[in-house]
Amino acid sequence: MPFTVAIVGRPNVGKSTLFNRLAGRKLALVDDQPGLTRDRREADVVLEGCPLTLIDTAGLESGDDGLTARMRLQTEAAIAQADLVLFIIDARVGVTAADEIFADLVRKAGKTVVLAANKSEGRSAEPGYYEAFSLGLGEPLAISAEHGLGIGDVTEAIAEAY
Ligand code: GDP
Ligand code: MG
Numbered sequence: 001m002p003f004t005v006a007i008v009g010r011p012n013v014g015k016s017t018l019f020n021r022l023a024g025r026k027l028a029l030v031d032d033q034p035g036l037t038r039d040r041r042e043a044d045v046v047l048e049g050c051p052l053t054l055i056d057t058a059g060l061e062s063g064d065d066g067l068t069a070r071m072r073l074q075t076e077a078a079i080a081q082a083d084l085v086l087f088i089i090d091a092r093v094g095v096t097a098a099d100e101i102f103a104d105l106v107r108k109a110g111k112t113v114v115l116a117a118n119k120s121e122g123r124s125a126e127p128g129y130y131e132a133f134s135l136g137l138g139e140p141l142a143i144s145a146e147h148g149l150g151i152g153d154v155t156e157a158i159a160e161a162y
Helices: 015-023 069-079 099-108 123-135 151-161
Strands: 004-008 041-047 050-055 084-090 114-120
Touching: 004 015, 004 069, 004 099, 015 041, 015 050, 015 084, 015 114, 015 151, 041 069, 041 151, 050 151, 069 099, 084 099, 084 123, 099 123, 114 123, 114 151
Parallel strands: 004 050, 004 084, 084 114
Antiparallel strands: 041 050
16 A cells, blocks of 8 residues: 545635645646535655655535535545545635534544645735644645645655655
């Protein structure tokens, strides 16, 4: 089993955009519609000289009970399989209830976590970046998957844990 990194977080935070950037190819569908990635995407990539498997997940979707069971199971399976969880929040929105549910799942799994506050390309992301500390998952990396900012910090953090 190669080293596995699962990109985890609620819908629309930019997981698939980050997956595509790290994979160097457009393998995952990116859309404004939350929860578009219904099926898991995987790519074998080499980051900082480290060969690894990258998994994109669908995240959580709002449903009657606040969770869509299938997506939650998919995410839990990806977390279980992962050696490292790349946990993404949207810094422009800040920490939401769904982010906290996810953070709990990740914490319970006891996996190494790299926390990234995405969409950090503008000043409006600053409050959300500081909120991310409250998740208790370590110091967040300020990144912009869309604009390619902070991606080297992500790959270095992955390589350190490898
Ligand atoms: P996912 O549901 O977590 O996989 O999120 P997607 O990757 O599909 O992205 C959701 C939306 O956020 C899309 O409209 C993306 O273009 C946008 N997005 C992703 N990364 C960034 C970013 O760094 N900055 C901004 N402003 N938008 C982003
Ligand atoms: Mg997606």
